Amino acid sequence: MALLIVGIILFLGLHLVRVVAPGFRQSMIASLGERRWKAGYAIASLLSLILLIYGFGQARQVTGLLYAPPVWMAHIAVTLMLIALICLAASLLPAGHIAVRTKHPMVLSVKIWAFSHLLANGETSSVLLFAAFLAWGVVLRIALKRRERAGELKLRPFVSAKYDLYAAVIGVVAWALVTFRLHEWLIGVSPLAV
Known part of the structure; x- marks a missing residue:
C-alpha cells in the first residue's frame, strides 16, 4: 500500500x-x-x-473491502466510461461543441473515470486511487477556472461540429475496446463480469 x-x-x-x-x-x-x-x-x-x-x-x-457496491453500479460505471472516453477523444481533437461546452474535457474525462470506478469498486486500494484522482480533477478544475478568470488561460475556440462526431466515434470505439478486451487484459478484471 x-x-x-x-x-x-x-x-x-x-x-x-x-x-x-x-x-x-x-x-x-x-x-x-x-x-x-x-x-x-x-x-x-x-x-x-x-x-x-x-x-x-x-x-x-x-487490501480488503471497504464497501460492497451493488451489482447494478457496475452497469452505471460502464455507461459513464462511454461518456468519459468521448470527452477524452474531444480533448485530443480540434474544438467542437463538446470541448467548448465542457471547457476542459480531459479533466472532465478523468473525473468521470474516477467517479465511475468509485461506484463499482469498494476495495481499499481502488477507493484510495480513484478518490485521489477525483480530488485531483476537482482541484485542477477549480485552478483552471481561476486562471481563466485572471486571463492567464484562453479556452480553445470552436472549430467545427464535425469534431464532435469524430469524438463520439473514437470514444465509442475506444469504449468497446476497453470494455470488451483491454480492461480484462490489462487489469485482469472484466467490467462486464457481474
Whole structure:
C-alpha cells in the first residue's frame, strides 16, 4: 500500500505543480530551457505513473473491502466510461461543441473515470486511487477556472461540429475496446463480469 500512496503523491503532485507552485515551472523553464524541462517532466511523470501502477497492483493483493457496491453500479460505471472516453477523444481533437461546452474535457474525462470506478469498486486500494484522482480533477478544475478568470488561460475556440462526431466515434470505439478486451487484459478484471 505504501508504494501506491507514494505513486499517487508523486504522479498527482507532478500534475499539480502549476497549481501549488505557479512560479516553479517558469523558473525551471528559465534555468533549464523549455525542451529540457518538458523532457524531465515527461520522464518524471512516466516513472511516477509506473510506480503508481505497480503499487496499485501490489496493493490490490493485500487490501480488503471497504464497501460492497451493488451489482447494478457496475452497469452505471460502464455507461459513464462511454461518456468519459468521448470527452477524452474531444480533448485530443480540434474544438467542437463538446470541448467548448465542457471547457476542459480531459479533466472532465478523468473525473468521470474516477467517479465511475468509485461506484463499482469498494476495495481499499481502488477507493484510495480513484478518490485521489477525483480530488485531483476537482482541484485542477477549480485552478483552471481561476486562471481563466485572471486571463492567464484562453479556452480553445470552436472549430467545427464535425469534431464532435469524430469524438463520439473514437470514444465509442475506444469504449468497446476497453470494455470488451483491454480492461480484462490489462487489469485482469472484466467490467462486464457481474
